[in-house]
Amino acid sequence: MAKIQMKTPLVEMDGDEMTRVLWQWIKDELLLPFIDLKTEYYDLGLKKRDETNDQITVDAANANKKYGVAVKCATITPNAARVKEYDLKQMWRSPNGTIRAILDGTVFRAPIFVKGIEPYVKTWKKPITIARHAYGDVYKGVEMKIDQPGVAELVFTAADGTVTKETIQKFETPGVIQGMHNMSKSIRSFARSCFNYALDTKQDVWFATKDTISKKYDHTFKDIFQEVFEAEYKEKFEAAGLTYFYTLIDDIVARVIRSEGGYIWACKNYDGDVMSDMLATAFGSLAMMTSVLVSPDGNYEYEAAHGTVQRHYYAHLEGKKTSTNSVATIFAWSGALRKRGELDGIKELQEFGDKLEAATIKTIEEGIMTKDLASITTMPKESVTQVNSEEFIKAIRKNLEAAL
Ligand code: NAP
Ligand code: MG
Numbered sequence: 001m002a003k004i005q006m007k008t009p010l011v012e013m014d015g016d017e018m019t020r021v022l023w024q025w026i027k028d029e030l031l032l033p034f035i036d037l038k039t040e041y042y043d044l045g046l047k048k049r050d051e052t053n054d055q056i057t058v059d060a061a062n063a064n065k066k067y068g069v070a071v072k073c074a075t076i077t078p079n080a081a082r083v084k085e086y087d088l089k090q091m092w093r094s095p096n097g098t099i100r101a102i103l104d105g106t107v108f109r110a111p112i113f114v115k116g117i118e119p120y121v122k123t124w125k126k127p128i129t130i131a132r133h134a135y136g137d138v139y140k141g142v143e144m145k146i147d148q149p150g151v152a153e154l155v156f157t158a159a160d161g162t163v164t165k166e167t168i169q170k171f172e173t174p175g176v177i178q179g180m181h182n183m184s185k186s187i188r189s190f191a192r193s194c195f196n197y198a199l200d201t202k203q204d205v206w207f208a209t210k211d212t213i214s215k216k217y218d219h220t221f222k223d224i225f226q227e228v229f230e231a232e233y234k235e236k237f238e239a240a241g242l243t244y245f246y247t248l249i250d251d252i253v254a255r256v257i258r259s260e261g262g263y264i265w266a267c268k269n270y271d272g273d274v275m276s277d278m279l280a281t282a283f284g285s286l287a288m289m290t291s292v293l294v295s296p297d298g299n300y301e302y303e304a305a306h307g308t309v310q311r312h313y314y315a316h317l318e319g320k321k322t323s324t325n326s327v328a329t330i331f332a333w334s335g336a337l338r339k340r341g342e343l344d345g346i347k348e349l350q351e352f353g354d355k356l357e358a359a360t361i362k363t364i365e366e367g368i369m370t371k372d373l374a375s376i377t378t379m380p381k382e383s384v385t386q387v388n389s390e391e392f393i394k395a396i397r398k399n400l401e402a403a404l
Contacts, residue, residue: 001404003036004352007344010336011063012039013095013301015073016046017308018389021316022326023073025390026333029397030356034404035337035349040067044095046076050088057095061102064299068343071336072099072303073329096303100134103295104186106193107132108264109276109305110290111283112327114364116379120282126262128279129203132272133190134293136182139269143178152177187221189296191228194266195244197294199236204243207266208252221268222246280305285372287325292335302336304328312389321388323371330360330396352404359399368395 014023031037042060049056064070076082077094100107110129111119146152152168168177198205207225209218229237229244237244247255249271256265267275280289289305305328312322338353340346364373367383374386387395 001034003034004346004348005036006038006340006349007346008067008069008340009038009040010340011060011067011070011301012041013044013060013070013072013075014041015044015075015308017074017076017310017313018316018322018324019074019304019306019308019329020045021313022324022329022389022393025393026326026330029393030330030400031333033397034400035352044072044075046078046082046086046088046092049075049092049095050086053089054092054098057092057098058102061099064099064103064301065295068299069336069340070299070301071332072301074304074306074308076308099301100293103293103299103301104189105134105293105295105299105301106190106197107134107272108197108292108294109280111280112288112290112331112361113283114288114361116365116367116377117284117288117373118378119284121257123258124261124283126260127283128256128259128261129197129201129264130272130276130279131190131194131197131205131264131266132276133187133267133269135186135190135269137180137269138178141178141180143176146171146175146177148174154179182217182220184220184224187224188228190266191225192232192296193294194225194264195229195233195237196296196298198242198244198264199233199240201264202240202242204245204263205266206245206247206252206255206263208247208249208271209268210249212248218268225266276305284376285325287370287372288327290328290331290335300336300339302332302339304332321390323374323386323392324389325370325372326389326393327360327364331357334360355403356396356400359403360396362399363392363396366399368392 014020040063042056044057044060075095078088078091083091108129108131110127113127149172151170154166154168156164194205209221211219211222280286286306291303291305293301309324312324316322334353334356338350341349341353367379368385368387370392371386374384377384
């Protein structure tokens with residue numbers, strides 16, 4: 001078979017530890033034999049980030065803006081231990097945070113469905129996609145500890161000098177306060193990303209906040225979503241047979257549990273952080289969760305939702321065989337290749353993305369799986385073969401070759 005040709009390069013962002021090892025194996029076994037792979041390569045491994053004073057991350061994000069589609073390997077977000085381990089010049093920021101700030105996007109996370117890995121919630125028949133707003137609120141909050149009596153106030157000084165004040169609390173005894181913000185511009189692009197992604201994937205949008213209690217802050221989210229929907233998306237949704245549904249956050253939690261799945265659940269930043277971990281676990285495994293950052297001007301960055309699987313990497317360095325699940329990383333590649341094919345009008349590349357995913361799912365459904373899945377599968381023990389990281393990728397290659 002002739003290799004599939006590409007037009008525009010994918011922005012390839014390499015990463016760290018075990019996922020960096022899987023990255024290379026995936027390319028060698030599942031991509032390079034079949035595609036004349038064109039990528040613009042950025043090494044976001046911690047060593048390179050340190051060498052370039054993190055400029056490489058900024059360059060990678062700008063390349064993502066230039067070309068439209070990127071695929072990213074998991075990367076270490078340095079903490080004090082990592083600064084020591086890698087002898088870093090400083091504690092560099094989270095690469096994902098840097099990329100998000102440059103692309104201004106929304107993160108969509110969806111579980112990969114396979115037979116034999118059943119969601120803990122029996123009613124769920126289809127994946128639930130979480131759309132997490134990636135800017136502001138408590139993540140940009142400022143906080144104070146209060147340890148003496150006094151008055152805490154919320155003060156806004158306008159550029160023209162006008163002052164607006166609200167009392168937060170008259171403290172008699174110690175306590176805490178927090179100030180946070182968001183921007184209408186960011187909320188608007190969050191709304192657009194959700195509605196665009198809904199049209200792209202033919203799913204309804206559910207959104208919830210606590211607007212009954214937070215009558216200005218959360219209510220602004222509700223109003224902006226409604227405004228954007230009415231002005232730009234209502235007709236497109238009607239034509240596609242889709243709906244936009246708003247309710248309260250506590251109500252939506254109950255509805256999600258009773259639902260069949262198959263929609264996009266738009267979440268404010270904190271809600272998305274918490275709910276995506278809950279969903280990933282309830283659907284079976286963090287290693288089966290895909291993640292894509294979509295910017296309002298139509299740039300895509302595909303990655304796995306999990307981290308660099310450090311513990312496995314140390315075992316790997318000791319020469320031990322690990323049983324690390326590469327599914328979410330494979331799906332990052334298939335998603336990026338499919339999107340690239342779509343944008344460039346290369347049907348074979350789009351189909352390759354589909355076939356790679358189908359071959360991966362087939363492998364697991366045939367009973368060949370890594371340890372994390374073998375330990376939770378509902379398949380009978382005698383039909384399960386637990387394999388190591390490399391064997392798993394090789395088994396997928398067999399199914400992929402048969403499908404091509
Ligand atoms: P993690 O790498 O996701 O791993 C947490 C645990 O989950 C692992 O120890 C492993 O459990 C299990 N696990 C995760 N992915 C797996 C896979 N593909 N196959 C099998 N098991 C898997 O999270 P972490 O240990 O908190 O973080 C490690 C590093 O990743 C940190 O430096 C962090 O900064 C970084 N990180 C990066 C991203 C990103 O780039 N998007 C996201 C999160 C974390 P067992 O050890 O029990 O087998
Ligand atoms: Mg989290």
